Amino acid sequence: MSSLDLQEQEQVEELKAWWKANGKWVVGALLVGSIGFAGTTYWRNHKASQAAEAAKLYAEVVKQVASNDAKRISDAADALVSRYGSSAYAPRAQLLAAQANLQARDAAHAKVELQWVIEHADETGLQDTARLKLASVLLDEKKYDExxxxxxxxxxxxxxxxxxxxxxxxxxxxxxxxxxxxxxxxxxxxxxxxxxxxxxxxxxxxxxxxxx
The missing domain is CATH 1.20.58 (Methane Monooxygenase Hydroxylase; Chain G, domain 1)
Structure with a gap:
């Protein structure tokens, strides 16, 4: 029995020594893992929350389109872009604002908005639509090479x-x-x-x- 006790004692001492040398790294790994999981959950919730807020701002842009007021439409689009420029709603809002400015004969403002879509939209369909509109504006301005x-x-x-x-x-x-x-x-x-x-x-x- 004493032999077994001695063996157990040696194992305990070895475990203590191992924990002293490696314990903080184990705790660190567990902590990083838990933070990673919490971070992923937070990020998903955060993204969902951002998408919902961006959708609300886009709804405001659409609402302003009915007013036919180019400035109000652009202001609403700018508010969306400034807060949620990476969202899928931002380039759509800019296209609506650009169209409103073209109708208001403010080509300069429209070109800036179309260029933003070309440079920032993740969807190629939106980029191509913006390029076509921009090329049409440049044609009207007789800037053929551009x-x-x-x-x-x-x-x-x-x-x-x-x-x-x-x-x-x-x-x-x-x-x-x-x-x-x-x-x-x-x-x-x-x-x-x-x-x-x-x-x-x-x-x-x-x-x-x-x-x-």
Whole structure:
């Protein structure tokens, strides 16, 4: 029995020595693990809370759209962007604000908002929509090279018809009829055969005539 007691005592002493050398690291690991779990839970709740708040602010932007007041719409969009710029609602709000400013003939403000969407939106569809709008504004301002630069950006095939159609508009405005015809033809080929938009492109092609 004494032999067993001595063995147990040795084990206890070894455990004490091991704990003295490693115990703080074990506690630290357990603490980090618990903090990590708590942090993950907090982050998920925090993100959900942020999304809910961003949704409320976006609803305010939509509400202001009905007022047709470009400044009020932009102010509401800016409030959303300043607090939740990384949310999915922010670029949508900026697109609405840009459209309102274009209708109010404030192209300068609209261009800033469209550029923000291009640089910050996580969804390529929103970025491509902003690029098309921005290129259209630049076309109206006769800034043809800048417009074409926007249209040179990579984009999904589903946007090719729209990009090519606008490219044809820019080239036509530059007097580059042959190149415009190629762009319009590509746009026509990419559009759904049942789309009414395709008829508009055909009219543009016909309008070019046989000019070189």
């Amino acid at each position: 417009a074409l630069k926007q249209l040179d950006a990579a984009h999904p095939d589903s946007f090719t018809g729209l990009y090519s159609d606008l490219r044809g508009d820019v080239l036509s405005a530059q007097g580059k009829i042959a190149e415009a015809r190629v762009a319009y033809q590509q746009a026509y080929d990419k559009m759904d055969a049942k789309s009414g938009y395709r008829n508009l492109i055909q009219l543009k092609l016909d309008g070019l005539g046989n000019a070189k």
